Amino acid sequence: MEIRTFEPKERCGLVVVITGYGKGKTTSAMGMALRAAGHGMKTCIIQFMKGDLYSGEWDGVKKLGGLVELTATGKGFCGIEGNPYSHAEHRKNAQDAVALAHDKIASGRFDLLILDEINNALHLNLVDLDQVHALLHKRPAPLHLVLTGRDAHPEIIDRADTASEVREIKHAYRKGIEPQPGVDF
Amino acid sequence: MEIRTFEPKERCGLVVVITGYGKGKTTSAMGMALRAAGHGMKTCIIQFMKGDLYSGEWDGVKKLGGLVELTATGKGFCGIEGNPYSHAEHRKNAQDAVALAHDKIASGRFDLLILDEINNALHLNLVDLDQVHALLHKRPAPLHLVLTGRDAHPEIIDRADTASEVREIKHAYRKGIEPQPGVDF
Numbered sequence: 326m327e328i329r330t331f332e333p334k335e336r337c338g339l340v341v342v343i344t345g346y347g348k349g350k351t352t353s354a355m356g357m358a359l360r361a362a363g364h365g366m367k368t369c370i371i372q373f374m375k376g377d378l379y380s381g382e383w384d385g386v387k388k389l390g391g392l393v394e395l396t397a398t399g400k401g402f403c404g405i406e407g408n409p410y411s412h413a414e415h416r417k418n419a420q421d422a423v424a425l426a427h428d429k430i431a432s433g434r435f436d437l438l439i440l441d442e443i444n445n446a447l448h449l450n451l452v453d454l455d456q457v458h459a460l461l462h463k464r465p466a467p468l469h470l471v472l473t474g475r476d477a478h479p480e481i482i483d484r485a486d487t488a489s490e491v492r493e494i495k496h497a498y499r500k501g502i503e504p505q506p507g508v509d510f
Numbered sequence: 511m512e513i514r515t516f517e518p519k520e521r522c523g524l525v526v527v528i529t530g531y532g533k534g535k536t537t538s539a540m541g542m543a544l545r546a547a548g549h550g551m552k553t554c555i556i557q558f559m560k561g562d563l564y565s566g567e568w569d570g571v572k573k574l575g576g577l578v579e580l581t582a583t584g585k586g587f588c589g590i591e592g593n594p595y596s597h598a599e600h601r602k603n604a605q606d607a608v609a610l611a612h613d614k615i616a617s618g619r620f621d622l623l624i625l626d627e628i629n630n631a632l633h634l635n636l637v638d639l640d641q642v643h644a645l646l647h648k649r650p651a652p653l654h655l656v657l658t659g660r661d662a663h664p665e666i667i668d669r670a671d672t673a674s675e676v677r678e679i680k681h682a683y684r685k686g687i688e689p690q691p692g693v694d695f
Binding site for chain 1: 511512513514515516517518519520521522523524526527528529530532533534535536537538539540541542543544545546547548549551561562563564565566567568569570571572573574575577585621622654656667670671672673674675676677678679680681682685687688689690691692693695
Protein backbone atom coordinates (compact mmCIF):
# COMPACT_ATOMS: atom_id res chain seq x y z
CA MET A 326 0.00 0.00 0.00
CA GLU A 327 1.34 3.37 -1.01
CA ILE A 328 1.38 6.16 1.56
CA ARG A 329 -0.01 9.34 0.12
CA THR A 330 0.94 12.85 1.23
CA PHE A 331 -1.78 15.45 1.13
CA GLU A 332 -0.80 18.98 0.24
CA PRO A 333 -3.55 21.62 0.33
CA LYS A 334 -3.83 23.74 -2.80
CA GLU A 335 -3.53 26.74 -0.55
CA ARG A 336 -1.74 26.93 2.76
CA CYS A 337 -3.40 29.22 5.25
CA GLY A 338 -3.13 29.81 8.95
CA LEU A 339 -6.10 28.69 10.98
CA VAL A 340 -7.59 30.11 14.15
CA VAL A 341 -8.55 27.16 16.35
CA VAL A 342 -10.51 27.45 19.59
CA ILE A 343 -10.65 24.50 22.00
CA THR A 344 -13.03 25.11 24.87
CA GLY A 345 -15.36 23.24 27.23
CA TYR A 346 -15.12 21.60 30.65
CA GLY A 347 -13.84 18.14 29.68
CA LYS A 348 -10.34 16.72 29.57
CA GLY A 349 -8.45 17.32 26.34
CA LYS A 350 -8.00 21.01 25.61
CA THR A 351 -4.38 21.73 26.51
CA THR A 352 -3.65 18.12 25.65
CA SER A 353 -5.03 18.68 22.16
CA ALA A 354 -2.91 21.80 21.71
CA MET A 355 0.16 19.81 22.73
CA GLY A 356 -0.77 17.22 20.11
CA MET A 357 -0.80 19.96 17.49
CA ALA A 358 2.70 21.05 18.57
CA LEU A 359 3.85 17.44 18.20
CA ARG A 360 2.20 17.09 14.80
CA ALA A 361 3.64 20.42 13.62
CA ALA A 362 7.11 19.30 14.74
CA GLY A 363 6.68 16.24 12.55
CA HIS A 364 6.24 18.60 9.60
CA GLY A 365 9.32 20.58 10.67
CA MET A 366 7.14 23.53 11.67
CA LYS A 367 8.00 25.77 14.61
CA THR A 368 5.62 26.24 17.53
CA CYS A 369 5.47 28.76 20.34
CA ILE A 370 3.35 27.88 23.37
CA ILE A 371 2.45 30.54 25.92
CA GLN A 372 0.63 29.17 28.95
CA PHE A 373 -1.61 31.57 30.84
CA MET A 374 -2.23 30.87 34.55
CA LYS A 375 0.16 27.92 34.52
CA GLY A 376 3.69 27.95 35.85
CA ASP A 377 3.45 27.02 39.52
CA LEU A 378 2.92 23.28 39.02
CA TYR A 379 5.10 20.99 36.93
CA SER A 380 3.51 19.38 33.90
CA GLY A 381 5.03 16.75 31.65
CA GLU A 382 4.64 18.80 28.49
CA TRP A 383 7.35 21.17 29.74
CA ASP A 384 9.97 18.48 29.28
CA GLY A 385 8.10 16.75 26.46
CA VAL A 386 8.42 19.71 24.10
CA LYS A 387 12.13 20.07 24.89
CA LYS A 388 12.66 16.73 23.18
CA LEU A 389 11.30 18.04 19.87
CA GLY A 390 14.63 19.20 18.50
CA GLY A 391 14.27 22.89 19.26
CA LEU A 392 11.08 23.18 17.23
CA VAL A 393 8.87 24.09 20.19
CA GLU A 394 9.33 26.93 22.65
CA LEU A 395 7.13 26.92 25.77
CA THR A 396 6.74 29.65 28.37
CA ALA A 397 4.48 29.18 31.38
CA THR A 398 3.72 32.71 32.51
CA GLY A 399 1.25 32.23 35.34
CA LYS A 400 1.03 31.76 39.06
CA GLY A 401 -1.49 28.93 39.00
CA PHE A 402 -5.20 29.04 38.37
CA CYS A 403 -6.83 32.23 39.52
CA GLY A 404 -9.57 31.64 42.05
CA ILE A 405 -8.59 28.03 42.72
CA GLU A 406 -8.69 27.13 46.41
CA GLY A 407 -5.30 27.59 48.06
CA ASN A 408 -3.91 29.87 45.38
CA PRO A 409 -2.36 32.73 47.40
CA TYR A 410 -2.13 35.40 44.73
CA SER A 411 -4.47 38.33 44.26
CA HIS A 412 -6.48 38.96 41.10
CA ALA A 413 -4.20 41.93 40.37
CA GLU A 414 -1.14 39.70 40.57
CA HIS A 415 -2.70 37.12 38.24
CA ARG A 416 -3.73 39.89 35.88
CA LYS A 417 -0.21 41.30 35.83
CA ASN A 418 1.14 37.92 34.72
CA ALA A 419 -1.55 37.51 32.08
CA GLN A 420 -0.81 40.98 30.75
CA ASP A 421 2.86 40.06 30.47
CA ALA A 422 1.78 36.95 28.55
CA VAL A 423 -0.20 39.07 26.08
CA ALA A 424 2.85 41.27 25.52
CA LEU A 425 4.94 38.15 25.00
CA ALA A 426 2.43 36.85 22.44
CA HIS A 427 2.75 40.14 20.49
CA ASP A 428 6.54 39.78 20.55
CA LYS A 429 6.38 36.18 19.32
CA ILE A 430 3.98 37.10 16.51
CA ALA A 431 6.22 40.04 15.53
CA SER A 432 9.30 37.80 15.50
CA GLY A 433 7.91 35.90 12.51
CA ARG A 434 9.74 32.82 13.73
CA PHE A 435 6.74 30.58 14.29
CA ASP A 436 4.23 28.62 12.24
CA LEU A 437 1.94 27.83 15.16
CA LEU A 438 1.22 29.92 18.24
CA ILE A 439 -0.65 28.28 21.11
CA LEU A 440 -2.19 30.56 23.74
CA ASP A 441 -3.01 27.96 26.36
CA GLU A 442 -5.84 28.88 28.78
CA ILE A 443 -6.28 32.32 27.25
CA ASN A 444 -10.05 31.74 26.96
CA ASN A 445 -10.20 31.12 30.68
CA ALA A 446 -7.94 34.12 31.36
CA LEU A 447 -10.34 36.31 29.38
CA HIS A 448 -13.35 34.90 31.23
CA LEU A 449 -11.65 35.69 34.55
CA ASN A 450 -10.87 39.24 33.46
CA LEU A 451 -7.11 38.72 33.50
CA VAL A 452 -7.02 39.87 29.89
CA ASP A 453 -9.58 41.97 28.01
CA LEU A 454 -11.64 41.02 24.99
CA ASP A 455 -10.08 43.87 23.00
CA GLN A 456 -6.65 42.43 23.71
CA VAL A 457 -7.57 39.04 22.28
CA HIS A 458 -9.15 40.70 19.24
CA ALA A 459 -5.91 42.67 18.80
CA LEU A 460 -3.85 39.46 18.83
CA LEU A 461 -6.17 37.93 16.23
CA HIS A 462 -5.92 41.08 14.15
CA LYS A 463 -2.14 41.10 14.31
CA ARG A 464 -1.81 37.45 13.31
CA PRO A 465 -0.21 37.15 9.86
CA ALA A 466 -2.24 34.99 7.45
CA PRO A 467 0.14 31.97 7.45
CA LEU A 468 0.31 31.70 11.27
CA HIS A 469 -1.88 29.12 13.00
CA LEU A 470 -3.26 30.44 16.25
CA VAL A 471 -4.72 28.05 18.84
CA LEU A 472 -6.65 29.39 21.82
CA THR A 473 -7.52 26.94 24.57
CA GLY A 474 -9.42 27.10 27.83
CA ARG A 475 -12.93 26.80 29.16
CA ASP A 476 -15.57 29.52 28.75
CA ALA A 477 -14.35 30.77 25.37
CA HIS A 478 -15.90 34.13 24.52
CA PRO A 479 -18.57 33.93 21.77
CA GLU A 480 -16.85 36.70 19.78
CA ILE A 481 -13.62 34.71 19.76
CA ILE A 482 -15.48 31.57 18.65
CA ASP A 483 -17.01 33.72 15.89
CA ARG A 484 -13.54 34.60 14.64
CA ALA A 485 -12.28 31.00 14.73
CA ASP A 486 -12.05 28.81 11.65
CA THR A 487 -12.32 25.64 13.74
CA ALA A 488 -13.79 25.44 17.21
CA SER A 489 -14.43 22.43 19.44
CA GLU A 490 -16.14 22.10 22.77
CA VAL A 491 -14.66 19.31 24.88
CA ARG A 492 -17.59 18.14 26.96
CA GLU A 493 -16.99 16.13 30.11
CA ILE A 494 -18.82 12.82 30.07
CA LYS A 495 -17.00 11.71 33.20
CA HIS A 496 -13.70 12.38 34.95
CA ALA A 497 -11.60 10.14 37.20
CA TYR A 498 -11.25 12.82 39.87
CA ARG A 499 -14.98 12.66 40.53
CA LYS A 500 -14.50 9.17 41.92
CA GLY A 501 -11.53 10.29 44.00
CA ILE A 502 -8.68 9.33 41.68
CA GLU A 503 -5.93 11.94 41.89
CA PRO A 504 -4.37 13.39 38.72
CA GLN A 505 -1.96 10.96 37.14
CA PRO A 506 1.32 11.90 35.45
CA GLY A 507 1.39 11.39 31.71
CA VAL A 508 -2.39 11.62 31.38
CA ASP A 509 -3.53 14.53 33.53
CA PHE A 510 -0.31 16.58 33.80
CA MET B 511 7.90 31.53 42.67
CA GLU B 512 8.57 27.92 43.50
CA ILE B 513 7.49 25.26 41.05
CA ARG B 514 5.70 22.45 42.80
CA THR B 515 5.60 18.86 41.60
CA PHE B 516 2.44 16.91 42.27
CA GLU B 517 2.73 13.23 43.03
CA PRO B 518 -0.50 11.31 43.53
CA LYS B 519 -0.66 9.23 46.71
CA GLU B 520 -1.49 6.29 44.52
CA ARG B 521 -0.45 5.78 40.92
CA CYS B 522 -3.02 3.96 38.85
CA GLY B 523 -3.61 3.41 35.19
CA LEU B 524 -6.59 5.23 33.73
CA VAL B 525 -8.94 4.25 30.94
CA VAL B 526 -9.60 7.39 28.90
CA VAL B 527 -12.17 7.62 26.09
CA ILE B 528 -12.09 10.59 23.70
CA THR B 529 -15.06 10.59 21.35
CA GLY B 530 -17.32 12.99 19.45
CA TYR B 531 -17.37 14.62 16.02
CA GLY B 532 -15.17 17.67 16.66
CA LYS B 533 -11.49 18.26 16.03
CA GLY B 534 -9.21 17.18 18.87
CA LYS B 535 -9.46 13.45 19.56
CA THR B 536 -6.33 11.96 18.00
CA THR B 537 -4.66 15.31 18.63
CA SER B 538 -5.43 14.99 22.32
CA ALA B 539 -4.04 11.46 22.43
CA MET B 540 -0.84 12.73 20.80
CA GLY B 541 -0.65 15.39 23.49
CA MET B 542 -0.80 12.66 26.13
CA ALA B 543 2.09 10.85 24.41
CA LEU B 544 4.09 14.10 24.48
CA ARG B 545 3.25 14.73 28.12
CA ALA B 546 4.09 11.15 29.08
CA ALA B 547 7.44 11.46 27.28
CA GLY B 548 8.15 14.50 29.43
CA HIS B 549 7.76 12.24 32.47
CA GLY B 550 10.05 9.64 30.87
CA MET B 551 7.11 7.26 30.40
CA LYS B 552 6.85 4.96 27.38
CA THR B 553 3.92 5.11 24.99
CA CYS B 554 2.65 2.75 22.31
CA ILE B 555 0.25 4.15 19.72
CA ILE B 556 -1.71 1.83 17.45
CA GLN B 557 -3.72 3.63 14.81
CA PHE B 558 -6.77 1.85 13.43
CA MET B 559 -7.92 2.76 9.89
CA LYS B 560 -4.96 5.09 9.40
CA GLY B 561 -1.84 4.30 7.44
CA ASP B 562 -2.56 5.33 3.86
CA LEU B 563 -2.14 9.07 4.35
CA TYR B 564 0.88 10.76 5.92
CA SER B 565 0.29 12.61 9.17
CA GLY B 566 2.76 14.82 11.04
CA GLU B 567 2.53 12.82 14.27
CA TRP B 568 4.35 9.94 12.56
CA ASP B 569 7.55 11.95 12.45
CA GLY B 570 6.71 13.98 15.54
CA VAL B 571 6.79 10.97 17.86
CA LYS B 572 10.10 9.82 16.37
CA LYS B 573 11.69 12.91 17.88
CA LEU B 574 10.74 11.86 21.41
CA GLY B 575 13.91 9.96 22.15
CA GLY B 576 12.60 6.47 21.53
CA LEU B 577 9.86 6.84 24.15
CA VAL B 578 6.99 6.51 21.69
CA GLU B 579 6.32 3.69 19.25
CA LEU B 580 3.61 4.28 16.63
CA THR B 581 2.12 1.77 14.22
CA ALA B 582 -0.51 2.80 11.68
CA THR B 583 -2.27 -0.43 10.80
CA GLY B 584 -5.06 0.67 8.49
CA LYS B 585 -5.89 1.26 4.87
CA GLY B 586 -7.64 4.57 5.37
CA PHE B 587 -11.08 5.31 6.68
CA CYS B 588 -13.57 2.59 5.95
CA GLY B 589 -16.53 3.85 3.97
CA ILE B 590 -14.90 7.16 3.05
CA GLU B 591 -15.48 8.15 -0.56
CA GLY B 592 -12.68 6.97 -2.82
CA ASN B 593 -11.36 4.35 -0.43
CA PRO B 594 -10.93 1.27 -2.63
CA TYR B 595 -10.80 -1.47 0.01
CA SER B 596 -13.61 -3.80 0.98
CA HIS B 597 -15.06 -4.02 4.47
CA ALA B 598 -13.40 -7.43 4.82
CA GLU B 599 -10.02 -5.96 4.00
CA HIS B 600 -10.49 -3.15 6.51
CA ARG B 601 -11.64 -5.68 9.09
CA LYS B 602 -8.57 -7.84 8.52
CA ASN B 603 -6.32 -4.87 9.26
CA ALA B 604 -8.29 -3.92 12.36
CA GLN B 605 -8.12 -7.51 13.60
CA ASP B 606 -4.35 -7.44 13.14
CA ALA B 607 -4.31 -4.21 15.15
CA VAL B 608 -6.20 -5.88 18.01
CA ALA B 609 -3.68 -8.73 18.02
CA LEU B 610 -0.87 -6.18 18.05
CA ALA B 611 -2.49 -4.41 21.02
CA HIS B 612 -2.55 -7.71 22.94
CA ASP B 613 1.14 -8.22 22.15
CA LYS B 614 2.04 -4.72 23.30
CA ILE B 615 0.09 -5.13 26.54
CA ALA B 616 1.74 -8.52 27.15
CA SER B 617 5.20 -7.04 26.53
CA GLY B 618 4.89 -4.94 29.70
CA ARG B 619 7.09 -2.32 28.07
CA PHE B 620 4.62 0.56 28.05
CA ASP B 621 3.05 2.99 30.51
CA LEU B 622 0.51 4.33 28.06
CA LEU B 623 -1.27 2.53 25.22
CA ILE B 624 -3.23 4.61 22.73
CA LEU B 625 -5.72 2.82 20.49
CA ASP B 626 -6.43 5.58 18.03
CA GLU B 627 -9.79 5.38 16.21
CA ILE B 628 -10.71 2.09 17.88
CA ASN B 629 -14.11 3.51 18.88
CA ASN B 630 -14.82 4.23 15.25
CA ALA B 631 -13.48 0.82 14.21
CA LEU B 632 -15.90 -0.82 16.66
CA HIS B 633 -18.79 1.28 15.41
CA LEU B 634 -17.99 0.20 11.82
CA ASN B 635 -17.84 -3.46 12.83
CA LEU B 636 -14.15 -3.80 12.06
CA VAL B 637 -13.63 -5.02 15.61
CA ASP B 638 -16.18 -6.55 17.99
CA LEU B 639 -17.35 -5.20 21.32
CA ASP B 640 -16.12 -8.36 23.04
CA GLN B 641 -12.65 -7.72 21.66
CA VAL B 642 -12.49 -4.26 23.15
CA HIS B 643 -13.79 -5.58 26.46
CA ALA B 644 -11.06 -8.25 26.33
CA LEU B 645 -8.37 -5.60 25.84
CA LEU B 646 -9.73 -3.63 28.79
CA HIS B 647 -9.82 -6.80 30.86
CA LYS B 648 -6.25 -7.67 29.99
CA ARG B 649 -4.92 -4.21 30.80
CA PRO B 650 -2.65 -4.36 33.87
CA ALA B 651 -3.63 -1.86 36.58
CA PRO B 652 -0.69 0.55 36.04
CA LEU B 653 -1.20 0.85 32.27
CA HIS B 654 -3.03 3.89 30.95
CA LEU B 655 -5.29 2.99 28.05
CA VAL B 656 -6.63 5.71 25.74
CA LEU B 657 -9.35 4.90 23.21
CA THR B 658 -10.16 7.56 20.63
CA GLY B 659 -12.63 7.89 17.80
CA ARG B 660 -16.16 9.01 17.16
CA ASP B 661 -19.21 6.97 18.13
CA ALA B 662 -17.69 5.38 21.23
CA HIS B 663 -19.76 2.45 22.45
CA PRO B 664 -21.74 3.19 25.65
CA GLU B 665 -20.35 0.06 27.34
CA ILE B 666 -16.80 1.29 26.69
CA ILE B 667 -17.65 4.71 28.08
CA ASP B 668 -19.07 2.91 31.13
CA ARG B 669 -15.71 1.25 31.71
CA ALA B 670 -13.72 4.46 31.29
CA ASP B 671 -12.41 6.48 34.22
CA THR B 672 -12.36 9.67 32.16
CA ALA B 673 -14.38 10.28 29.02
CA SER B 674 -14.74 13.39 26.89
CA GLU B 675 -16.93 14.17 23.93
CA VAL B 676 -15.30 16.61 21.52
CA ARG B 677 -18.24 18.45 20.02
CA GLU B 678 -17.83 20.34 16.77
CA ILE B 679 -18.81 23.99 17.09
CA LYS B 680 -17.43 24.73 13.63
CA HIS B 681 -14.77 23.37 11.31
CA ALA B 682 -12.67 25.13 8.66
CA TYR B 683 -13.48 22.50 6.02
CA ARG B 684 -17.13 23.53 6.08
CA LYS B 685 -16.13 26.83 4.54
CA GLY B 686 -13.95 25.12 1.97
CA ILE B 687 -10.56 25.35 3.67
CA GLU B 688 -8.58 22.21 3.00
CA PRO B 689 -6.82 20.35 5.83
CA GLN B 690 -3.65 22.14 6.88
CA PRO B 691 -0.40 20.44 7.92
CA GLY B 692 0.48 20.84 11.57
CA VAL B 693 -3.09 21.47 12.62
CA ASP B 694 -5.26 18.93 10.81
CA PHE B 695 -2.70 16.23 9.98
